[in-house]
Amino acid sequence: MRLLREILTDTVEEAAGRAATACRITLDELLGDGITRAEIEEVLGELGEIPDLWDFAMGTWEDDSATSRFGAEGGEEQYVAGLKALTSKPVVGVGRFTSPGAMVRMVHQGILDFIGAARPSIADPYLPQKIEEGRLEDIRECIGCNICVTGDFTMSPIRCTQNPSMGAEWRRGWHPEVYRGRHADGKILVVGAGPAGLDAEAAVLVTARLLEDSPLTDLRARHHEWPDLRLRSARAIGDALAPGTIAAAVWEGRRFAEELENPTDDADATPYRREVTQLTGQQE
Numbered sequence: 001m002r003l004l005r006e007i008l009t010d011t012v013e014e015a016a017g018r019a020a021t022a023c024r025i026t027l028d029e030l031l032g033d034g035i036t037r038a039e040i041e042e043v044l045g046e047l048g049e050i051p052d053l054w055d056f057a058m059g060t061w062e063d064d065s066a067t068s069r070f071g072a073e074g075g076e077e078q079y080v081a082g083l084k085a086l087t088s089k090p091v092v093g094v095g096r097f098t099s100p101g102a103m104v105r106m107v108h109q110g111i112l113d114f115i116g117a118a119r120p121s122i123a124d125p126y127l128p129q130k131i132e133e134g135r136l137e138d139i140r141e142c143i144g145c146n147i148c149v150t151g152d153f154t155m156s157p158i159r160c161t162q163n164p165s166m167g168a169e170w171r172r173g174w175h176p177e178v179y180r181g182r183h184a185d186g187k188i189l190v191v192g193a194g195p196a197g198l199d200a201e202a203a204v205l206v207t208a209r210l211l212e213d214s215p216l217t218d219l220r221a222r223h224h225e226w227p228d229l230r231l232r233s234a235r236a237i238g239d240a241l242a243p244g245t246i247a248a249a250v251w252e253g254r255r256f257a258e259e260l261e262n263p264t265d266d267a268d269a270t271p272y273r274r275e276v277t278q279l280t281g282q283q284e
């Protein structure tokens with residue numbers, strides 16, 4: 001308690017009104033001999049007014065990011081209910097919230113002030129906007145499979161089974177859900193595409209560990225026949241060129257489709273914004 005008080009007090013002092021101070025804390029460690037909900041009530045009684053926001057999580061990561069097989073939406077409600085009454089500061093909680101109705105109920109019933117959404121935002125970063133605009137049927141719902149979590153344990157880039165372009169929205173400078181409509185009547189055959197190719201008029205699905213690019217090389221060798229076949233171009237894109245993340249492959253397919261009428265052969269012209277971390281000290 002003393003340590004937490006000092007950390008919070010120092011942080012609030014350092015932030016000096018320039019930023020809010022949030023305290024993320026477990027609702028109950030669920031360890032039997034660990035921190036219990038009763039102790040958290042005590043913490044709130046003593047320190048409840050120090051930070052600007054209380055952010056509640058639960059147990060270990062397995063408990064907190066429970067898979068849908070073992071945890072329902074809003075599964076932390078029984079632990080978080082009642083804590084808001086112990087502080088005048090706003091509280092945020094989580095629980096794989098994807099249904100606007102469940103979110104609204106938590107707020108209306110005075111259980112939470114804010115809805116936290118980690119996995120639901122990974123599955124659909126536009127979730128708040130879609131709720132605000134009433135586009136509920138457009139919500140790309142997190143199914144609680146926890147493939148996103150596995151990246152942390154396999155030291156691999158985070159992936160989402162419901163949102164192949166996740167994490168690349170800002171880097172690529174595109175909006176994955178807003179794309180140009182079709183402008184040409186030409187037909188396209190997609191060979192070897194995954195789900196990204198299924199919107200095409202025809203797709204031949206190919207999976208193999210060994211390089212098999214003969215459809216493309218053979219076609220290129222018959223270049224002289226293209227005019228008779230009314231074939232205008234044959235290109236390898238995405239993972240057919242080099243393995244990459246799913247988001248990179250999706251982006252490549254999208255770029256190819258959008259540039260169909262004005263193709264660029266400069267495959268290196270891939271926009272990729274990098275975050276530049278600045279250690280600036282005091283900010284004016």
Ligand SMILES: Cc1cc2nc3c(=O)[nH]c(=O)nc-3n(C[C@H](O)[C@H](O)[C@H](O)COP(=O)(O)O)c2cc1C
Nearest residue numbers: 057064065094095096097116117118119120148149
């Ligand atoms: C990929 C991933 C990474 C996470 N990393 C952290 C973290 O670094 N610190 C933390 O306190 N919680 C972390 N969490 C837990 C979330 O903040 C959240 O408490 C939990 O996923 C339950 O919320 P949700 O049901 O909205 O996903 C992570 C969750 C996911 C899915």
Ligand code: SF4
Nearest residue numbers: 142143145146148160
């Ligand atoms: S991978 Fe996507 S759908 Fe699965 S739990 Fe994570 S965010 Fe939800």
